[in-house]
Amino acid sequence: MKTAVEKPAKSGNPLTGARRGFGRAMDRVRDRWADAPWWQRWTVYVLLIGLALILPSDFFASFMSPHTHWPSLLFNPIGVYILLAVGLNIVVGHAGLLDLGFVAFYAIGAYNMALIGTKFGWNFWAILPIGILMTAVSGIILGAPTLRLRGDYLAIVTLGFGEIVRIIAENTDAIGASRGITNIPHPPNMFGLEFLLDPLPYYYLLVGVVVAVIIFARRLERSRVGRAWTAIREDEDAAEIMGVPTFKFKLLAFFIGAMIGGLTGVVWASKVIAIQPANFPFILSATILAAVVLGGSGNLPGVMVGAFLIAWLPERFRGLADYRILAFGAALVIMMALRPEGLLPSRQRKAELSEGSGTEASAEVGK
């Protein structure tokens, strides 16, 4: 999936003409895509999954990542960021709730894996549902009292939640405080894959999880729930009047977003051996949000491309040492100026927005 859609990202040229041309070309590709019969789409899906499976090979490694071990990178940060971004996309892209503390769910998932795995010696597959459930519950705990708040108030509260989770982990001796938890068990071997230190089996596991989550997210998007989210995102009051129980659906978005965040945390923790509170800083939430918006909030392939680029670029340009983070910041500003709606914007959202926006001077456009 990743490399195939990467080509358009590369040809994104600062020149306006080229940029517009790129936009039109994308539109054409998408039109055709929308008209394509099911078997063509499935062929492409299978090809993409196939590509994802051969991605860790040395052939790709030689140019994708000359400075760092490519299969390791594919698992973390690339795969992890993609999964997190897909989860955050449900909250931000679909339901339009600004969440600046998404890392909290990732942390809760990881801590569940680490704690249950080391204390009770449970199997990864047994911990997985528990971790997801616990994280989803924490999503409810965060959401229930705060989802009445709107827009930026919600943003600061979620930011606070992210910090609170990290600080509690840091201050609580029972879960290792600043030392975190060491010797987290790996998943058991299966299908002839040995889950030890080699990142490849974990990568395949992650590919499987990503595919499952994408299918889930797609079905959700096109269901009644997805339509309710769209209504809430565009105009909450109107949605409420039209009979959409907005609070319930917003809570559901938090619930599902949290589940995916927790799932990512569990899978990640099952590989890394040791976790510490310092693994979950606020800047990670901001980075994932940047991935969602950069790729095109609300559009699944876009979000994945965004996460891929954000995870991959700083590692690819390791040669620039210090300057890569500087360039990363500048790139975010430039990208937003060139394509404020993201690399691969959600067309539905785009249409909704351009319809609704007023004069150029209008300060308040969209949510």
Next chain:
Amino acid sequence: MLNDFIDQFGPSTVGGLAAGAIYALIALGYTMVYGVLRLINFAHSEIFMIGTFSGLAVIMTLGVSEPQSGIALIGLLLLLSVVAMVGSGAAAVALEQIAYRPLRKKGSSRLAALISAIGASIFLQELFAIVVIPHLYDHPRGRDNIGTQQLLDKEPLFTLGNTDVRPDHLIVIVASIAMMIALDFFVNRSRIGRGIRATAQNPETAVLMGINIDRIVRITFFVGGCMAGIAGLLYLLQFEETRYNIGFVLGIKAFTAAVLGGIGNLRGALLGGLALGLIENWGAIFFGSAWKDVIAFTVLVVILMFRPTGILGESLQVARA
């Protein structure tokens, strides 16, 4: 526990007010920009950082080598405040021009502006860490603290019970309240202030009324930047050090303060800042300093549950003139 509280109440209150005063000044910048553009200016924390470095540049250029007093101190402080205000104000205007205006012109979502702000914030921090500090400040280890000369004598002015009140505390608190009053006056009484309020209430109508929105936005950023510059200077005065990511934590706290008081509300920013400083320091007496941030955020959530738009509510948009 209660004994501790009685013991430490006085010093904690002074410390909390001094910290809160700086939160409040930074919060003013968030609040003004939010009021006019409905935008969280995430890079505002870096504007504060630039304020500290502007002040530092003056101190290094003048070669101040010992604490000053009397006329020399007043002159120095005036010079420093002008430079810090201009430095931060100019940076804020440049930030608006580069990171926000192109987005605004396209009528793009506020989410895109938020990401642009995060990008600008990362860029500015790294720019200082690897270019500005090593080369312009002659400090090869760009990520380390840079200390400055002590500018004024910090012997306690007077002591109430066990509470020492130091001149730097007093200056910080008084200066921030004075700036607050001046700003309130500017926004509510001046012609430009009227333009700002008009834009905040309804940009389309403001345009029809002949207000140049770009100019108003620029002024808003400049004024917010000036406040951050003063905050930077006061910080320098109190803590005598700065670093490339100094704004990060303070920025989050100030944003929290702005929301606590009611974002978009100038008086709310002051109230929110001081309240946050006090809550943190009083809370630390009971639970230890490690829990400061948890206490602050918990109080925020509780207050927002009862008053969803902060203590004083949003009011820059609501007609108040």
Next chain:
Amino acid sequence: MRPKIARLGGALAASMALTLTLAACGGGDSTEPAASGGGDSPTTLKIGFMGDLTGENSAIVIPPRNGAKLAIDEYNAKNPKIKVELVPYDSQGNPDQAVPLAQQAITQDKIVALIGPAFSGESKNVGPILEQGKIPSISASATNPDLSKNGWKYWHRLVATDAAQGKAVADFLAKATSAKKAYVIDDKQEYSVGIADVAFETLKAAGATIERDKIDQDGSDYSSTVTKVKAFAPDLIFYGGYYAQAGRLLKQLRTGGVKAAFASGDGSLDQNLVSGAGADAAEGAVVGCPCFIPYGVTEGPVKTFADNYKKAYNADPAIYATEGYDAATAFLQAIEKGHTTGEAINTYLSTVDFTGVSKPVKFGPDGELGATTIHIYRVKGGQITWLGDSTVAKLD
């Protein structure tokens, strides 16, 4: 229908072409100086150095890197049969970055030995990978006591643990200041909490009344901690953490009117402690370290080392520079003796026994040093000075 597929295919082909072009470019910069000169016996071996080279705490990691580089440069200048190249891996102290770098170092770059990882957090995650790859490592600065309890066969360190250090420093302080009331502070980072815990227990055991608080590593305003310390009125403050926070804290303590003696561990051993706190505030601060920094050594091999270091880097050797030099020396000795694989070098390390510039180098079976010493340093007249071994050092 068909033309559409054709076009889709075209797009795929185009993207392939693009990736191939990139591959060509990428290939260009990955063929760096020949890794091993073809034949059976390598002419160049790679030793990795992993740690935070550009991040927050790089000031603690760059000196050992320089020390290691110096040893290798000196070795290569002798024109040996097998040359050695030092490959830096900048993990920024972050385990998430360290793991892929370690995999890369083993599978792609084919290093035969690693100096580092510099910090304990990253060591926890990288250790098992080195173990599997059979690559020996010597860390010049990872001090977490638990690291040697993993049963790793390829892992070594050239410093005493936080437990040993915290205890030695606290014992020294208890004896030298005979403090009745002590206050222990840390900044919640992993290293900081570890050393502060040990100091807390040791001082308590020595009979002091004791209290504790934590500061925020990213914070700036420590007034709530200063208030607590002032209310407790201790005669000794021990701080576990790094120099940046130590400087800030110490300055605020002194401005707040706290006059108690201030002590800290190796994380604070940097001239920036003095410049951060201000020379007046820092005066008399005591800092312990399992490292040996040649402040004011005027003769012998240590002096030669210090001179060479100064010549090469235009700076005095700072924290862990000597340890970095010794770590590299241990590996170089093995290579000189003809051991060119990770396993062979590791076997040789168990027999290594020489007097390095920092300390006698001899490893136990768990990778820890045979004997450890803790050195005590003190700020005097704005400079850090060496007082001596913690068992014999005296405060004036």
